[in-house]
Amino acid sequence: xxxxxxxxxxxxxxxxxxxxxxxxxxxxxxxxxxxxxxxxxxxxxxxxxxxxxxxxxxxxxxxxxxxxxxxxxxxxxxxxxxxxxxxxxxxxxxxxxxxxxxxxxxxxxxxxxxxxxxxxxxxxxxxxxxxxxxxxxxxxxxxxxxxxxxxxxxxxxxxxxxxxxxxxxxxxxxxxxxxxxxxxxxxxxxxxxxxxxxxxxxxxxxxxxxxxxxxxxxxxxxxxxxxxxxxxxxxxxxxxxxxxxxxxxxxxxxxxxxxxxxxxxxxxxxxxxxxxxxxxxxxxxxxxxxxxxxxxxxxxxxxxxxxxxxxxxxxxxxxxxxxxxxxxxxxxxxxxxxxxxxxxxxxxxxxxxxxxxxxxxxxxxxxxxxxxxxxxxxxxxxxxxxxxxxxxxxxxxxxxxxxxxxxxxxxxxxxxxxxxxxxxxxxxxxxxxxxxxxxxxxxxxxxxxxxxxxxxxxxxxxxxxxxxxxxxxxxxxxxxxxxxxxxxxxxxxxxxxxxxxxxx
Ligand code: SF4
Numbered sequence: 176x177x178x179x180x181x182x183x184x185x186x187x188x189x190x191x192x193x194x195x196x197x198x199x200x201x202x203x204x205x206x207x208x209x210x211x212x213x214x215x216x217x218x219x220x221x222x223x224x225x226x227x228x229x230x231x232x233x234x235x236x237x238x239x240x241x242x243x244x245x246x247x248x249x250x251x252x253x254x255x256x257x258x259x260x261x262x263x264x265x266x267x268x269x270x271x272x273x274x275x276x277x278x279x280x281x282x283x284x285x286x287x288x289x290x291x292x293x294x295x296x297x298x299x300x301x302x303x304x305x306x307x308x309x310x311x312x313x314x315x316x317x318x319x320x321x322x323x324x325x326x327x328x329x330x331x332x333x334x335x336x337x338x339x340x341x342x343x344x345x346x347x348x349x350x351x352x353x354x355x356x357x358x359x360x361x362x363x364x365x366x367x368x369x370x371x372x373x374x375x376x377x378x379x380x381x382x383x384x385x386x387x388x389x390x391x392x393x394x395x396x397x398x399x400x401x402x403x404x405x406x407x408x409x410x411x412x413x414x415x416x417x418x419x420x421x422x423x424x425x426x427x428x429x430x431x432x433x434x435x436x437x438x439x440x441x442x443x444x445x446x447x448x449x450x451x452x453x454x455x456x457x458x459x460x461x462x463x464x465x466x467x468x469x470x471x472x473x474x475x476x477x478x479x480x481x482x483x484x485x486x487x488x489x490x491x492x493x494x495x496x497x498x499x500x501x502x503x504x505x506x507x508x509x510x511x512x513x514x515x516x517x518x519x520x521x522x523x524x525x526x527x528x529x530x531x532x533x534x535x536x537x538x539x540x541x542x543x544x545x546x547x548x549x550x551x552x553x554x555x556x557x558x559x560x561x562x563x564x565x566x567x568x569x570x571x572x573x574x575x576x577x578x579x580x581x582x583x584x585x586x587x588x589x590x591x592x593x594x595x596x597x598x599x600x601x602x603x604x605x606x607x608x609x610x611x612x613x614x615x616x617x618x619x620x621x622x623x624x625x626x627x628x629x630x631x632x633x634x635x636x637x638x639x640x641x642x643x644x645x646x647x648x649x650x651x652x653x654x655x656x657x658x659x660x661x662x663x664x665x666x667x668x669x670x671x672x673x674x675x676x677x678x679x
Contacts, residue, residue, distance in 0.1 A: 197344045200319040207321025209340060216345040219354070219440040221537050222559065230511045230535055230580065232257060234314050234341040235264055236352030240416040241310040242270040247420070248300045250275030252293055252322065253314025261314075275300065277311075284320050294327060301331035307420035308335040310356065318342040335363055335420070347559075348535045350438050350513045353391070357416040358441030364423035365449055374421040376413070385412030386471060387429040387446070390436025390513060392606075399608040400433075403458055403468065406485040407477050415442060431474035433457070433467075436513035437541035455541030458607050459517045460524030461493050466544060489608065496609045500616035501526040504575035504623045509533035509565040509583055510597030516545035516556065518578075518601055518615070523552055525616050531568035533560030533579075576623050591629040593622045 204213060234251070238261055241249030251258050251274060262274045277296050283289040293311060300309050309331075311324055324338025337359050346352045367373055386409055388397055401411035412429045413422040427445075431452040434443060443453055452474040458464035465486050472482040502525040508515060515534040522529050532549060536542075538558040546556050557564055565583050569592070577587035577594040578601060587594035595601060600618060605611045639646060643654040 200315055200342065200344045203319040204321065204340075204342065204344070207319065208323065209318060209321055212340050213345045215441075216355075220347050220351045220438075222347055231264060231349055232261060232314075233343050233346040233349045233352040234312055235261055236346075236349035236354075237310075237312050237339060237341045237356040238265055238274065239268065239270070239349075240353050240356045241312070242272045242274070243416070243418060244308070245419045246305065246307040248275055248306050248309045250277060250293075250296060250300070250309065250311045251314060252277045252279070252289070252311060252317045254316050257314050279317070284316070284322075289317065289320075290322055293322070293324070297327060297336055298331060301334035301336065303333045306334050308337060308360070311336070311338045312356075313338070313340045313342070315342045315344060318345070329363075337363060347537070348438075348511055350436070350511060350536055351440075353416055354439045354441050357439065358445055360417075360420070360423055361415070361427065361442055361445035364420070365427055365445055368424050368427060373424040376422055376425045377419065380425070381410045381412075383408055383410040384430035384475065385410045385425070385428075386475075387412040387426045387432045387451070388414045389432055389434045389439050389442060390414070391416065392435065393602070393604055395605045395610055396607040399605065399610055400458065403464065403485065403489055403608060404471065406488055407468070407471060407475070407481060409471065409475065409477075415439070427451070431471070433471070434541040435517075437516075437539045437545075438513050438536040440539060443541075453541070456544045457514075457517050459521045459611055460497065461490050462524060462548065463517070463520050463545075464493055464608065465490060492609050493612055496612035497525050497616075500613060500620065502616055502619050502623070504528065504619075505530060505572060506576045506578060506619075507531040507565075507568050507572050507574045508578040508597070509560055509568075510578070510580060510601070511535035512598060512602050514602065514606065515597070516542055516549060517606060518597075519549055519554060520545060521606060521611060521615055522619065523549070523554070525612065525619075527619070529554050530572040530574070531555045531557070531565075533557045533565045533568065535560060575626065576619065588629070591626075591633040593625045593629055595619070595622050 201213065238249060238251065241247055242265055251261060255278060258276050265274060275296065277293045279289040283292060297309055297311060300306065313322055313324055318340040319342065327336050327338045329336060339355055339359050341352050341355055346355060386404060388400060388411060392414055397411045397414055404411055409430065413426040415426050417423055417426060427449050429451060431454065432446045434453055434455045435457045437455055446453060454470040454474050456463060456467055458467040468482055468485050502522060505528040506522055507530055508519055513536045515532050519529050519532040532554055536558065549556050562582055565579055566586055569577050569583065569587060574592060577583060577592050578597050579594065580597060584594040584596055604614045604618065606615065640651065644651050
């Protein structure tokens with residue numbers, strides 16, 4: 176096939192990105208032929224009240240999904256600083272794969288050579304001995320410049336080529352970026368399955384109908400879900416995002432889909448196109464497990480009596496686990512994983528007084544049951560929560576424990592409030608069934624028990640000052656807010672100058 180040299184319009188101004196120029200990048204992308212994909216993202220990932228929660232670069236979600244799959248090469252195309260940050264973060268979170276990178280400069284971007292470079296890289300990588308799929312991810316600048324990944328060959332030597340745009344100005348969170356790649360893969364796999372026979376899962380096909388589990392989970396959770404489904408003569412299917420291409424076919428070939436994480440809007444569109452029923456929430460705590468088993472029954476047409484027997488089998492054990500380790504204390508909780516509402520439910524069933532749940536994810540129909548349950552218990556649920564809202568909730572409710580993102584935890588610790596990181600400490604443990612009830616209580620109770628240590632820290636460091644004066648000094652530094660003001664004025668002046676130059 177002859178190389179295609181697309182016409183690439185003028186690239187966006189250097190220095191724009193997640194710290195500014197979002198609107199300009201979006202306009203450039205639309206002018207460069209990306210309006211369709213941006214409109215789809217706008218429909219799938221509604222913003223507001225806050226348009227983009229403060230969290231890591233969204234593309235990390237897609238990168239992580241690609242890096243966690245066997246026999247999959249993942250290639251980034253974007254500014255070197257973005258790629259550096261994304262590579263650093265992926266290795267921080269234990270990626271054991273190389274991150275591919277196709278660099279560019281203004282010339283290769285303007286002339287369309289960048290697309291040729293990507294194409295060449297993809298041809299070099301597409302070795303069926305090593306890979307089932309090659310994923311190419313356009314970051315902000317190549318997306319805004321219209322680098323047309325959709326005209327890459329769909330397949331080379333039997334290796335699937337998946338090109339996606341994941342700009343920070345179109346995909347609000349890294350959670351939703353996982354959906355972008357998962358959905359692109361499901362769409363591809365669905366088209367393959369419609370054409371003819373496809374590979375079975377590595378472990379073989381199960382004799383029973385399966386429930387596909389949507390959302391990354393702690394490894395023991397799908398096993399626990401399998402045990403809950405056993406009395407219904409169902410089995411747990413693959414977890415999406417999958418760890419291998421061939422699992423995608425098994426995921427599509429299910430009886431129904433459990434949207435454990437509720438933000439996979441594009442992936443759910445693929446399941447619905449395959450004729451699969453979808454239901455939300457997860458088997459967390461006693462109420463949550465009972466409601467979830469009923470939802471499974473509804474989706475799969477299982478007799479009420481059988482559902483009742485399944486509940487009788489597991490609910491007493493879950494209740495016993497919850498009451499064996501009660502949680503006593505007031506808690507505020509926020510995060511960007513998509514499981515925040517489920518964690519809050521489990522905390523409340525364990526006895527905690529939860530007042531606020533903030534999630535960076537949008538409101539979707541698949542979290543309605545959890546939201547209604549929480550609001551019924553007097554909890555304030557904030558979708559697309561900003562850092563300011565999470566911090567304000569902490570001030571308002573004066574919790575005994577704040578669970579949150581890094582800046583929330585930092586602020587809490589400054590105020591001698593025990594705090595836990597959601598991503599590292601809560602997401603990294605089981606949530607489902609009996610295992611979830613016992614495990615979560617263990618870490619929460621240990622953190623709640625730390626108040627005396629925090630009080631001791633605070634009194635020990637009380638004389639060491641704060642902010643610009645923090646530390647032990649012979650001459651305590653004076654804060655100079657006027658310098659900051661001056662710097663701000665200079666930046667505003669430079670921005671106004673740029674704007675007026677643009678209009679000339
Ligand atoms: S790719 Fe990510 S890090 Fe780079 S400018 Fe866009 S949002 Fe920011």
